[in-house]
Amino acid sequence: MGVRRRTGLFVLQVNPILCDGFGHCAELAPELVTIDEWGYPIIRTAPVSLSDTGAYQSARYAERGCPRQALRIQRFNEK
Amino acid sequence: MIESSTLPRLMHEASSRPLSLAQHEQTFAAATPIGSLLEELEASGLAGRGGAGFPTSVKVRFIHDQRSLHKYVVVNAMEGEPASHKDQSLLNTHPHLVLDGAEYLAGLVGAKNIAVCVARDNRSGINAMERAIHERARRSLRGPKLDLHTPPQRYVAGEESALTHWLDDNESLPQFRRTRPHVLRIGHAPVLVQNAETLANVALIGRFGASWYRGLGTSNSPGSTLVSVSGAVAHPIVMETELGTPLRTILNYADADSDPQALLLGGYGGSWLSGEHLDTPYCNEELAPLGVSVGAGVLVVLPRKACGIVETQRVVQWMANESARQCGPCAFGLPALADGLRHVARPTGDATLALQRLEERCDVIKGRGACHHPDGVVRLVRSALQVFEKDVARHVQGDACKGSLDSRHYAAIPQLERAEELVWE
Numbered sequence: 001m002g003v004r005r006r007t008g009l010f011v012l013q014v015n016p017i018l019c020d021g022f023g024h025c026a027e028l029a030p031e032l033v034t035i036d037e038w039g040y041p042i043i044r045t046a047p048v049s050l051s052d053t054g055a056y057q058s059a060r061y062a063e064r065g066c067p068r069q070a071l072r073i074q075r076f077n078e079k
Numbered sequence: 080m081i082e083s084s085t086l087p088r089l090m091h092e093a094s095s096r097p098l099s100l101a102q103h104e105q106t107f108a109a110a111t112p113i114g115s116l117l118e119e120l121e122a123s124g125l126a127g128r129g130g131a132g133f134p135t136s137v138k139v140r141f142i143h144d145q146r147s148l149h150k151y152v153v154v155n156a157m158e159g160e161p162a163s164h165k166d167q168s169l170l171n172t173h174p175h176l177v178l179d180g181a182e183y184l185a186g187l188v189g190a191k192n193i194a195v196c197v198a199r200d201n202r203s204g205i206n207a208m209e210r211a212i213h214e215r216a217r218r219s220l221r222g223p224k225l226d227l228h229t230p231p232q233r234y235v236a237g238e239e240s241a242l243t244h245w246l247d248d249n250e251s252l253p254q255f256r257r258t259r260p261h262v263l264r265i266g267h268a269p270v271l272v273q274n275a276e277t278l279a280n281v282a283l284i285g286r287f288g289a290s291w292y293r294g295l296g297t298s299n300s301p302g303s304t305l306v307s308v309s310g311a312v313a314h315p316i317v318m319e320t321e322l323g324t325p326l327r328t329i330l331n332y333a334d335a336d337s338d339p340q341a342l343l344l345g346g347y348g349g350s351w352l353s354g355e356h357l358d359t360p361y362c363n364e365e366l367a368p369l370g371v372s373v374g375a376g377v378l379v380v381l382p383r384k385a386c387g388i389v390e391t392q393r394v395v396q397w398m399a400n401e402s403a404r405q406c407g408p409c410a411f412g413l414p415a416l417a418d419g420l421r422h423v424a425r426p427t428g429d430a431t432l433a434l435q436r437l438e439e440r441c442d443v444i445k446g447r448g449a450c451h452h453p454d455g456v457v458r459l460v461r462s463a464l465q466v467f468e469k470d471v472a473r474h475v476q477g478d479a480c481k482g483s484l485d486s487r488h489y490a491a492i493p494q495l496e497r498a499e500e501l502v503w504e
Contacts, residue, residue, distance in 0.1 A: 015449075016447060017406055018255075038408070039407070040411075072257070
């Protein structure tokens with residue numbers, strides 16, 4: 001484990017074409033993802049601070065755990 | 080030379096046959112060559128006529144700044160909207176005006192290829208374009224290479240990423256774009272996708288300049304536009320109007336119902352406008368406060384005797400079938416919206432619950448597809464619930480209006496011949 005930057009923001013992005021609604025992300029990152037009535041993820045659109053390490057760790061788990069690899073963490077600096 | 084303030088610009092000297100190249104060059108003789116087309120485009124304030132209304136000069140500059148050996152200009156004459164006929168009438172009158180605009184832009188961004196896309200079922204449009212391309216091929220070999228492509232006739236096939244993906248990979252499905260603005264590519268070559276009517280306007284700006292172009296229209300949305308009027312009219316027509324003309328004038332000219340219940344503006348992914356706002360000028364800055372936009376220039380007139388909920392339900396049903404079934408919220412959500420509207424229009428069970436579910440689903444679906452197809456349907460449903468608020472309340476109470484039992488409908492829907500068999504290739 002290297003040093004992780006704690007400044008900046010991230011959002012979890014889903015490619016809706018790849019997503020098949022397995023629902024793993026909602027279990028791995030419940031603070032970021034909820035599931036709609038058809039089983040597809042509704043992801044929090046507001047950017048989350050990287051200093052929220054719990055949320056960032058869950059986002060990483062969700063990204064790794066997606067069976068269709070449809071999730072991606074988009075990191076960006078604060079404007 | 081066409082005067083700056085006279086109206087038929089795009090439809091100037093339009094006849095029932097497409098103009099040949101010689102006739103075209105005589106009709107639209109250039110006055111003085113303009114300096115820089117890009118600067119003129121910026122000064123003209125031309126907005127795209129395909130529906131989104133994005134400033135053309137910004138898009139052109141974006142592709143112009145891409146460094147690449149090969150670039151494409153794509154002429155989008157797909158016209159998936161069943162109520163819109165503007166591109167078809169443009170191809171059937173002035174195909175060379177569209178090709179001129181495409182050649183100007185190709186020269187500007189440095190494109191070697193122009194791909195003209197006309198939907199497969201539009202036979203007359205394909206014939207006119209084939210002829211026009213053939214005439215140009217005999218004229219010169221130096222210009223960009225013109226090709227005619229015929230993607231399948233589907234609503235989402237005209238979406239720019241679907242069109243690019245068709246040209247790239249023979250599959251007209253919209254693609255996911257992670258970041259915007261996004262450069263669409265065929266192979267490695269950046270692609271500039273423009274609507275046919277936009278290109279015709281570009282051809283006029285390239286000939287006569289920006290100040291001539293601003294002779295019509297308002298300061299924020301200059302120029303003229305093609306409007307397809309259908310619904311409660313004597314004959315569905317395509318007419319050219321100045322932007323900023325009051326809606327009432329357009330309806331009078333089209334010989335439409337002068338006291339309509341509502342108007343559907345912008346296309347089947349657009350929104351309803353209540354009949355009270357007939358004196359609103361037809362341009363984006365005046366319509367935006369009412370939650371409506373000019374969109375693709377569609378105007379469907381709904382008379383008082385019709386039921387807006389049933390009309391919306393039919394449109395949403397068709398739009399749900401036209402979904403590419405790629406994204407879950409669109410593939411499952413749009414049929415659910417159509418179902419919800421049916422429960423509101425002809426209540427069988429708990430209609431209040433159905434209405435509540437419908438509104439919740441609108442919030443859930445919005446913005447969760449790879450393209451804007453589901454967003455358009457949500458916009459249509461929301462505006463219907465707002466404009467036909469009183470009718471909705473009556474329907475929910477089980478007191479269905481007379482119009483909902485009528486078999487006459489006003490929003491044209493293509494027949495669902497083979498609803499299960501969707502063609503994408």
